[in-house]
Amino acid sequence: MNRKPMIKRIVTMSIIFVAVWLFWPSMPAHDPIERQTATIKPKAESSKSLVYKAKKNNDKVATSTNITANDSATLVAKAYASELSYPPYSQPLNANDYDRLNPNYFNPQSIPIDDNGNTVTAKLSKYRYTYPEPILATLTGANIDNAKLELIDLTTGKQLLSRGFQQGENMWSVKLEGKRDFPNQLQATVKANINGKNVNIALSLKYVDSIATLESFEPVVSSNSDMLIQANLNVRESGLYRLRANLFDANQQPIAHLVSREKLNKGNANIDLKAHLSVLKGVKTPLYLSTFSIELMSPAPGKPTKYGNSDINKFEIKDFAISSLSDIPYQPTTQEKQRLQLLQNMAQGR
Numbered sequence: 001m002n003r004k005p006m007i008k009r010i011v012t013m014s015i016i017f018v019a020v021w022l023f024w025p026s027m028p029a030h031d032p033i034e035r036q037t038a039t040i041k042p043k044a045e046s047s048k049s050l051v052y053k054a055k056k057n058n059d060k061v062a063t064s065t066n067i068t069a070n071d072s073a074t075l076v077a078k079a080y081a082s083e084l085s086y087p088p089y090s091q092p093l094n095a096n097d098y099d100r101l102n103p104n105y106f107n108p109q110s111i112p113i114d115d116n117g118n119t120v121t122a123k124l125s126k127y128r129y130t131y132p133e134p135i136l137a138t139l140t141g142a143n144i145d146n147a148k149l150e151l152i153d154l155t156t157g158k159q160l161l162s163r164g165f166q167q168g169e170n171m172w173s174v175k176l177e178g179k180r181d182f183p184n185q186l187q188a189t190v191k192a193n194i195n196g197k198n199v200n201i202a203l204s205l206k207y208v209d210s211i212a213t214l215e216s217f218e219p220v221v222s223s224n225s226d227m228l229i230q231a232n233l234n235v236r237e238s239g240l241y242r243l244r245a246n247l248f249d250a251n252q253q254p255i256a257h258l259v260s261r262e263k264l265n266k267g268n269a270n271i272d273l274k275a276h277l278s279v280l281k282g283v284k285t286p287l288y289l290s291t292f293s294i295e296l297m298s299p300a301p302g303k304p305t306k307y308g309n310s311d312i313n314k315f316e317i318k319d320f321a322i323s324s325l326s327d328i329p330y331q332p333t334t335q336e337k338q339r340l341q342l343l344q345n346m347a348q349g350r
Contacts, residue, residue, distance in 0.1 A: 074347040084332045084340065090226070090276040093246060093254040100257050101246060103293050104128050109201055113194050118142055120199060122190045128206040130309040131180045135205070139165055139172040139190060147192035149174045154185035165192075182207040184304070211237040211296050212264070212308035217289075217315050222324045226274040229258075229289065229317070235269045237306065239296045243271045246291040249283055256280075258289075261297075277325040287317040 086092060093100060108123040120141030129135055137149050147165040152158070160182070165172035176188075190201040218230040231243060241264050247256045256279040262271045273289070294308030332340070 076343055084336055085330065086278050087274075087276050087330045089259050089274055090279055091257045091259075092279050093257045095254060097254065097257070101254060101291065103244070103291065106203075106205075109203060111199070111201060113141065113143075113197065113199060120144065120192065120194060120201075122201040122203060124188060124203055124205055127204075128208065128307065129178060130307065131182075131207070131209045132178045134178055135176040135188065135207070137165075137174050137176075137188060137190065137203070139174075139192060140170070141194065143195045144172060145193040145195075147172055147174075147190060149176060150189045150191060151176055151182075152187045152189055153183045154187050155183060160186075178207060180209050208307050210309040211235070211306045212241065212294050214243070214292055214294060214308065214310035214312055216312070218270075220317050220320050222321075223274070225277045225326045225328045225330070227277075227280065227317075227320060227322070227325065229273040229275070229315075231271050231273060233264070233269050233271065233294070233308070235264045235266050237296060238265045239263070239299060241271065241308075242293075242295045242297055243273065244291075244293040244295075245273055245289050247275055247279075248288045248290065250286050250288075252288070255283060255287070276330060277322070277327060278330055280322050280325070283322065285318060285320050285322070287320070289315040289317065 083091075095101075098105075104126045106124045106127045108121050110119045110121040112118070113120050118141070120139065122137065122139050125136040125138075135151070139147050144167075149163055149165065150159050151161040153160055160179075161176050163174050163176055165174045184206075186205055186207055188203040188205055190199075190203065192199045192201075212233050212235045214231055214233055216232045218232065221228050233241075233243075235241075240261060242259065242261045245258050246254060247258060249255055256275050258273045258275055260271045260273050262269075264271070290313060292310040292312065294310065296306040296308070298305050
């Protein structure tokens with residue numbers, strides 16, 4: 001019996017498992033956005049209905065190439081070694097890091113409406129709303145006669161709110177008022193009449209009540225090799241919190257993605273964000289901190305992540321002397337070194 005194929009499969013699966021183990025803590029957390037379906041209902045005299053899948057505009061087609069187990073381990077080891085040049089709390093950020101720059105982005109849903117390639121596109125202003133924010137939606141496309149937006153409780157199927165779209169110069173728009181007690185499972189359904197056809201587009205969203213609010217920042221100070229930024233929060237529910245933010249230069253170009261975790265009690269609390277010198281070299285002030293994300297981490301499997309909000313859109317960092325930071329490279333932790341060594345051993349077939 002030839003055991004080589006089986007051994008190769010085991011090695012490959014081990015590499016995949018290790019790669020997930022290595023990079024999982026640093027991966028940005030995102031709400032899973034469900035793939036949505038959109039239904040087109042023809043006129044009453046027609047006996048058939050057409051069902052289309054509403055695809056995300058930026059869906060990518062995954063391709064695969066044949067590489068050996070050693071090649072896989074080598075690639076993962078190099079990627080992980082490169083990541084260890086920076087601390088996990090202060091990672092470099094560039095314009096291609098779309099998910100980190102737009103953590104609450106809603107993918108527009110487009111569907112065809114005829115055989116000529118014409119489409120209609122529905123979009124919410126964001127995926128996750130925080131009370132008391134209104135839910136905003138837009139609809140674009142040709143030959144739209146009228147449309148309305150219905151907010152549905154997916155658990156019961158009950159319609160919670162309904163408003164008609166208003167026609168503007170380039171699009172149709174609608175606003176639904178927010179409520180503190182909205183259920184967890186929500187769907188916004190666009191119902192439009194286009195060329196005599198009834199078009200339904202289902203849009204997934206979340207509506208949450210904030211469990212913590214980012215209220216202010218203390219003056220920035222230096223701490224060894226880190227620029228330390230203390231964030232002040234008003235916490236309404238105790239637990240393990242994660243605060244994320246993006247750092248930009250004076251030209252609004254992204255510099256770094258900052259992450260901090262801290263157990264917080266109810267009341268006034270603070271979390272320290274830190275930008276390491278490794279991402280600040282060659283950068284000049286003023287700097288700007290924005291794109292804030294506050295999460296109460298899930299305490300156990302099956303328990304949902306909860307979210308906070310920010311009273312601040314942008315925090316300016318002026319007159320901070322980057323030269324005051326210690327020029328000491330980041331030193332990986334013992335655990336990080338062990339992970340890298342494991343990958344390098346696998347790459348060498350040990």
